[in-house]
Amino acid sequence: MPAPTATDTRPEVRQRAEAHLRALVGRDDAVLYDDQWAAISALAVDKRRALVVQRTGWGKSAVYFVATLLLRAEGAGPTVIVSPLLALMRNQIAAAQRAGIRAVTINSTNIEEWEPVHEQIRAGEVDVLLVSPERLNNPGFRDQVLPRLAATCGLLVIDEAHCISDWGHDFRPDYRRIRTLLGDLPDGVPVLATTATANARVTADVAEQLGHDVLVLRGSLDRESLRLGVMRLKTAEQRLAWLADHLAEQPGSGIVYCLTVAATQEVADYLRSRGHDVHAYSGQTDTAERLELESRLAAGDVKALVATSALGMGFDATLGFVVNLGAPQSPVAYYQQVGRAGRGTDDATVVLLPATEDRDIWAYFASLAFPREELVRQTLDVLAAEGRPMSTAAIETRVELSRTRLETMLKVLDVDGAVRRVGGGWVSTGEAWPYDAERYARVREAREREQQAMLDYIATDDCRMHYLRAQLDDPEAARCGRCDNCGGLTLSTSLSEAAVDAASERLARPGVPVAPRKMWPTGLAALGLDVKGRIAEGAEEGRAVARLTDLGHGAALRALFRADADDGPVPLPLLKAVIDVLDDWRPRVSAIVAVESATRPTLVGDLVAGLSRYLQVPVVGSYAIVDPAIGPGRGQANSAQRVGAVSRRYAWRPAADAPPDVLDGAEVLLVDDQCVTGWTLTLAARDLRATGAAAIHPLVLATTG
Structure with a gap:
């Protein structure tokens, strides 16, 4: 920082800055950290660009709110904040309003407010505009709104700045548009980038993209309130039982993170059945419900939200614990999630319950x-x-x-x-x-190293906080004295028989709905297919034993469908699960049709034969492979390509002894091994209905959705 001169106003500016800080946090004794003041001074006095890498809860948002108030007092335009976390946006708007800052947002959930917001900006009635990154790539916003913002904004803030870098754990291509915005800014407009999760490589990459003469402020990443631990349990039943038995012991309210949307629903349902006040939360949760759940969690009105990484709370949420049911694929991503706890409390518990299926989910991502x-x-x-x-x-x-x-x-x-x-x-x-x-190869290799580092974190007998800080290249990394390896946290290993039995029963309960496709993909005419709009002759809602990502039967199904797994009969436990699904579902069927498989003919044949015996219903034919040159997974990447491939690959073929009208009025059980896109079942249903079938009931072992 430049040394003060006789005319330097920094001491007086700092006094005003700390007055704003006290209004922001509602405390008369609040003072700025030295690094907070260094960043504010660089922005509001020197009009520089700065990158602040500080732990979650350190007060990065205070830097840009205080700088905004100082710059606005000088007549500067509104601050533009780019942030990917909608929950964080909502909390920040509330915090800004407490300090008298007029803050508004434009994001995917408030389309009806966009035009009024633009009018407020034009009228000079906005101090802070929070923008979601996907807006930056919208043509209308990019060509009409963005240039005006670039010309008039007084401060540009890039929150979660690690998203700019494809070396980061959460790279988002929408953030790359920020480089254009940076280039369009007039000289003298300060820029602040902030993140809590950037190692040295990501920090250097982001600083380079910000331009020359960037002030980089990188602090200690220790979180003195967090007590980290790992509970290694062998089965999904044991992990769920541990949660059920020990969730109430965790301090205050918190988050149970899961790797998939399906897991959030499954786990929340089980925990509620064991008497816990929890709710599922993901990117698929209705917007109004998400708002309510975030508010209830922040207020401590629920014990936990069982959530995907879509849940990111703001700086003023006080959470007592974070439990991860399944490990994120890097220590950096994990550190970001556990940082949701302990912001407003002296003591918070962080527990990781890793699973063998974590690596399968990492491979999918x-x-x-x-x-x-x-x-x-x-x-x-x-x-x-x-x-x-x-x-x-x-x-x-x-x-x-x-x-x-x-x-x-x-x-x-x-x-x-x-x-x-x-x-x-x-x-x-x-x-x-x-x-x-x-570069893409290096990024891929970096991801693989991060996954191995996450496995090493689970296995380490060293200090866990030291390990995470070292992964983030924190030069001050030291033993914390608070984690399970340091002796500061003891996690109970007890599991009640009742909780294990209930978890086993829940996970053993098969049956996942397979929703029928409702609309044809657009553009099929380009593939020579004369279909469009609503699907008139489709299937009924079907059933799968489980999703491949499920905690219960999912493990057996993942093993069954591994690329290197041998073809063979349906394993007895899965066959029993199929029977349980049928007994619960009870579809009315008078005929069975198999979807022919090139990779697992024995599996499908054994399944169909067993179903025929159990239901006392004949197998009347197959949806047969008529063009083997089109491979089994051809076109799976998108719907239009898949419809084109399936249309050429398959056709209805009745059994040799079946009469021509075998499907007239038939209620058909359509049997396949997997449902990946749903288009094979959809086209089979259309073709079978065209041959006279009255209804099609799909049944598969596994679904990916």
Whole structure:
């Protein structure tokens, strides 16, 4: 920091800054940390760019709120905060209003408020605008609103700044648009980037993207309130039982993090059955319900939310514990989640209950990485050949990528200048685009190292806080004296027989609904298929034994469907589960049709034969493979491609001794081994209904959704 001069106003500015801080936190004795003042001074006095890497709960939001008040008093424009956490936005708006800051937000949940917000900004009635990162890639916002904000904003804040870097654990391509925003800012507009979870590599990458002469303030990442522990239990039943027996012992209210949406629902249901006041929370939870649940958790009105990583609380939430049922795929991601606890309390408990299936879930998320070069080139060629805007749905019919991966890739290409998002879709710019294979390989290798580091955290007998801080390259990492390895936390290993039995019963209960497809994907005409709109001749709601990600039968199904698993009869426990599903479901069926499998013919054949014997219903034919040149998983990446592949691969084939009208009026049990996209079942149902069947009831062993 420059030394004060005779005309330096820093002492007087600091007094005003601390007055604002006291109004913000509601305490007359509040003072700024030295690093908080260093950041505020850099922004409000020197008009510099700064990167603040400090632990969760340190007070990073106080830096940008206080700087905002100082800059607004000088006549500066509103502060623009880019943040991916909707829950955090809501808490920050409430905190800002307590300090007299007029704060508003534009995000995916308040579309009806966008125009009034724009009017308030134009009228100078807004001090802080919080923007979700996906807005930055919206054509209208990018071309009309963003330039105006860049020209008039007084401070740009990038929250969760590790998302900028593809080295980070939570890279988001929408954040890459920030580089454009940074380039459009007039000289002298200060910029603040903040994060609690960045190692040295990510810190350097973010600082480089912020530009030259960036002040980097990196503090100790120790969380003195946290007591870390790991409880290693062999089975899912034991892990659920431990939660049921010991959740009430955890201090205050908290979060039970799960790796999948399905697990949040399953675990919350079980814990409620054991008398705990808990609720499931994920990105699929209705917006109004999410707001209510966040409010109740912050107020301590529930014991816990059983949540995915979609739950990110603001700085003023006081939580007494975090339990992770399943390990995140990196120590950095784990540190971010456990940092939700202990912000407003001297003592908080953090427990990790790792599972063997964690690595399967990590592998699934890894499969969503940046596509291979040939798929990127194919997409660019499709756009160039079209010569006009193409929607994502239209591109799907030409490129075998899922909607999510295609959107992510296009956003990266947009920021890199190879494509552009416009009204009506995407267009090619004609600019050359280099595929940085070396960097993508290094990122992939870094992810693999992080996963191994997470496994090492679980196994270590060293201080757990020291381990996490070292993974974040904290130079002050030291033994904490508070974790289970340091002797500061003792976790009970007791499991009640009642809780284990109840968990076993819950996990052994098979049966997951398989919802029928309702609408055909758009753009099928480009594949020569004359279908569109609502699916008129579809299937009824079906059943699966379990999801592949489920805690109970999911483990047996994952083993059964591993790529290197041998084909064979249905294992007896799964066969019993199928019978239990049928007994609970009780569909009326008069015929059975098998979906033929090239990879597991014995499994499907054994399942169909067993069902025929049990139900006393004949197997009347199969949805047979008529074009084996089209591989089993062809087109699975997106709906349009999958419909095209299944249409060519399969056709109805009656049994050799079946009469021509065997399906007339039949109630068909349609049997397959897995439901991945649902399109094989949908097309089979359409073809069987066209042959005379009255209803189609799908039954599969496993579903991925």
